[in-house]
């Protein structure tokens with residue numbers, strides 16, 4: 394009898410892995426289509442984003458074809474078998490399980506392998522706390538609010554003198570000047586222009602198929618990155634040498650901050666880590682902030698009733714200031730309507746259509762299989778443009794922020810431990826810009842019907858050409 398029980402237990406224990414395997418295969422793979430060999434579904438993706446310019450129909454067409462499942466589809470994108478996650482519940486699950494879904498952007502090499510956006514685990518936590526303290530916390534934001542205003546005020550004055558400007562180009566110029574100053578104490582001039590060009594090359598590569606073949610955007614991005622690293626490396630070495638020679642080299646910019654960071658054992662970041670992080674932060678903050686500011690100019694021109702309310706609120710603040718006095722980050726926290734305009738613009742700008750993860754093991758989600766080593770594209774854009782989450786989603790309506798968004802429906806900055814490290818910095822820059830624009834200027838769109846493009850970012854084809862004058 395005892396032998397029989399022992400045998401039964403033995404068989405059961407022995408069979409457990411097999412049962413587990415069967416249960417795993419019993420789970421369905423998410424519905425979907427792997428597309429053509431090598432290219433996968435890139436052509437379909439490009440069709441919706443680039444050709445017909447209806448980006449959300451990429452997901453809508455899949456929903457019509459396959460149903461909703463658990464908010465997952467299988468596909469092959471950017472060179473990898475990929476699970477597309479389009480429902481807020483599944484995104485939330487993935488953000489929370491950050492050991493099962495680690496960062497997995499196709500272009501990690503361009504972002505920097507030792508940067509905040511690439512590392513995970515305790516290294517990520519440590520680096521993140523430093524970076525957010527240096528630029529995304531109230532004290533840092535107070536300082537940054539003052540540092541960025543001279544450039545913004547001067548830029549707007551020069552726009553009004555020219556009277557006709559391309560908002561996208563000009564906003565990028567002023568944003569980059571501010572980033573250059575905050576991150577590496579770079580002043581406007583030919584060097585900054587050259588660095589800007591190199592960043593452009595990298596940014597284009599980040600959104601491209603990762604092909605290291607001359608002539609392709611990714612290859613060009615890698616070349617630009619090399620040149621950029623050389624420039625920043627020389628700057629770092631100069632600072633180190635000055636320190637060794639006993640000369641004052643401290644500038645209080647992000648590069649200094651990263652060079653000074655130490656853990657409990659006194660370990661510092663390596664040269665490569667400092668440089669990777671500067672590049673990562675510029676990649677994260679440059680185009681994103683510029684595109685949002687550009688869209689704010691566009692939407693306000695198209696929605697005079699919103700501009701009127703925004704102007705009223707900001708004029709009321711100006712009354713308490715002397716001429717030319719800058720506003721503070723504490724002032725901004727009182728600008729209730731302005732903050733709604735900022736949020737609504739960020740929602741509609743949809744800077745990142747998706748964020749990428751890599752499954753570190755086989756995962757079962759609501760009866761569906763997510764295989765180990767597959768990429769996951771969390772399709773955050775779809776959360777913001779889906780009428781199931783936002784009423785009349787394509788309508789610019791800051792008033793919708795009188796109440797918070799439905800849980801999980803607002804993911805413009807991602808979520809979980811990797812939520813954007815510059816989210817408050819971005820918001821404050823947009824709010825400061827709106828303050829000076831709305832209280833000092835009137836403007837009109839020259840091509841109000843210009844269609845939008847969606848890659849690498851969504852922008853109107855004319856880059857928002859405006860005529861602008863002082864009030």
Ligand code: HEM
Pocket residue numbers: 496509510511521673674675677678679681682685739744745748749804805806807808810811812813814815816818819820
């Ligand atoms: C409106 C503007 C911005 C938007 C919409 C935006 C969006 C995002 C999103 C969606 C993520 C998550 C990426 C992921 O989960 O893989 C992210 C991460 C990040 N962002 Fe932003 N971002 C903005 C501005 C900025 C700024 C101004 C900076 C810094 C100067 C910045 C730096 C970063 C960094 C370093 C990360 C990686 C964080 C981590 O992995 O811990 N971003 N951003």
